Amino acid sequence: MNKNKKFPKKWILIRGLTRSHFHWFDFKTELQQALNLESVETPELPGNGYLSELNTPDNLTDCVAELRTQIQITNEPVGLFGISLGGLIATKWAHDYPNDVSHLVVINSSFSSSPFYHRLKSKNYFKILLTVFSKKPTDIEKFILQATSNTENHRAILQASIDFQKKHPIRFKNLVQQLLLANQGDFKTKPNAETLILTSKNDRLVHHKCSLKIAAAWDLQAKIHPTAGHDLPLDDSAWIIEKIKSEFNT
Numbered sequence: 001m002n003k004n005k006k007f008p009k010k011w012i013l014i015r016g017l018t019r020s021h022f023h024w025f026d027f028k029t030e031l032q033q034a035l036n037l038e039s040v041e042t043p044e045l046p047g048n049g050y051l052s053e054l055n056t057p058d059n060l061t062d063c064v065a066e067l068r069t070q071i072q073i074t075n076e077p078v079g080l081f082g083i084s085l086g087g088l089i090a091t092k093w094a095h096d097y098p099n100d101v102s103h104l105v106v107i108n109s110s111f112s113s114s115p116f117y118h119r120l121k122s123k124n125y126f127k128i129l130l131t132v133f134s135k136k137p138t139d140i141e142k143f144i145l146q147a148t149s150n151t152e153n154h155r156a157i158l159q160a161s162i163d164f165q166k167k168h169p170i171r172f173k174n175l176v177q178q179l180l181l182a183n184q185g186d187f188k189t190k191p192n193a194e195t196l197i198l199t200s201k202n203d204r205l206v207h208h209k210c211s212l213k214i215a216a217a218w219d220l221q222a223k224i225h226p227t228a229g230h231d232l233p234l235d236d237s238a239w240i241i242e243k244i245k246s247e248f249n250t
Contacts (some may be wrong), residue, residue: 001018005077005103005194005216006102007035007079007102007250008102008103009037009039009076010037010038010039010074010076010078011031011032011035011039011040011041011078011079012038012041012042012043012067012071012078012079012080012090013027013031013040013041013042013081013082013086014042014043014080014081014082014086014090015042015045015048015081015083015084016083016085016086016087016177017047017084018086018132018144018175019086020052020164020249021042021044022049022050022051022164022168023049023161024042024233026193027155027233027234027237030197030237031240033235034166035244035245035250037178041070041071041072043067043182044073045089045178047174047178048174049208050162052168052171053171053192055173055174056174056177056181058177059181059184059187059232060089060092060181061090061096063181064089064092064096067089067093068093068097068100073100077099077100078100078102078103079101079102079105080093080094080101080103080104080123080193081105081106081107082105082106082107082108082109083107083109083184084098084205084206084230085111085178085181086109087106087107087108088110089104090104090105091104091109091191091243092104092187094146094192094193095187096192098191098192101191101193103193103194103195103196104191104194104195105195105198106195106196106197106198106205106212107197107198107232108199108200108203108205108208108211108230108232109200109206109214110206110210110211110214111185111186111210111213111218112183112184112206113189113213113215114209114210114213115211117207118183118206118207118209118210119206119210120179120206121204121206124147128143131143132172135169136212137165140157140165140170140201141161141162144161145157145158145161145231147204147205147230148230148231148234149230149231149234149235150176150200150202150204150224150227150228151228151236152233153234153235154231154234157234160168161162162178170190188217189217189218190217190218191221194247194248195218196223196243196244196247197214197215197223198223198224198240199211199212199223199224199225199234200224200225200228200230200232201224201225201227202226202227202229202234203228203229203230204229204230206230207228208224223243223247225239
């Protein structure tokens, strides 16, 4: 890893499957303050959140292109931070636009090289489809938060998440499309960016072996949280920030 790259003062955060930039909650501010950043941007993937009425692109290239239109591109490279599907999109971004990105953080992501029953643990298949197909905001958010968080932190944001789901509902078509996007990414080489891979050993949605496989392919060592769930920023934001500081010598 090239430790000579200047740590960026601007970071871009990309959320995962069906999640909006709304769901970063306090993490955006915590990250900005802890790392003394000038700005943190959170573009929205079409089909999610505030853009829920749009169709999710059917390929990663178009996902990246859509997100790039939402940020101000400058001559200074940025840091990319992606969780789950967001990590896959962030990796594609870093590969396709290496001048954009100097640092990359990938959390609980999975590439197509991992078996499908690791990319999404089998016990979740029908629960996810039935819950979203029911179109009941309370049931949807209760399931998502219980499936992705291993702490009590999700209780404090449950009602806000339900209210948001009512205004910006998940469309079944976009859920399926985003699941299919995970089949498109198998990056055998690490992007030309300083890279940190984080994973949760007790992730109940995506097997942490997926992150370990990415790290092995890129000749890196993933950092493993022993207890957190899939939504690591929600469960333990302080741990993430500490790992970023340690890995990138900030």
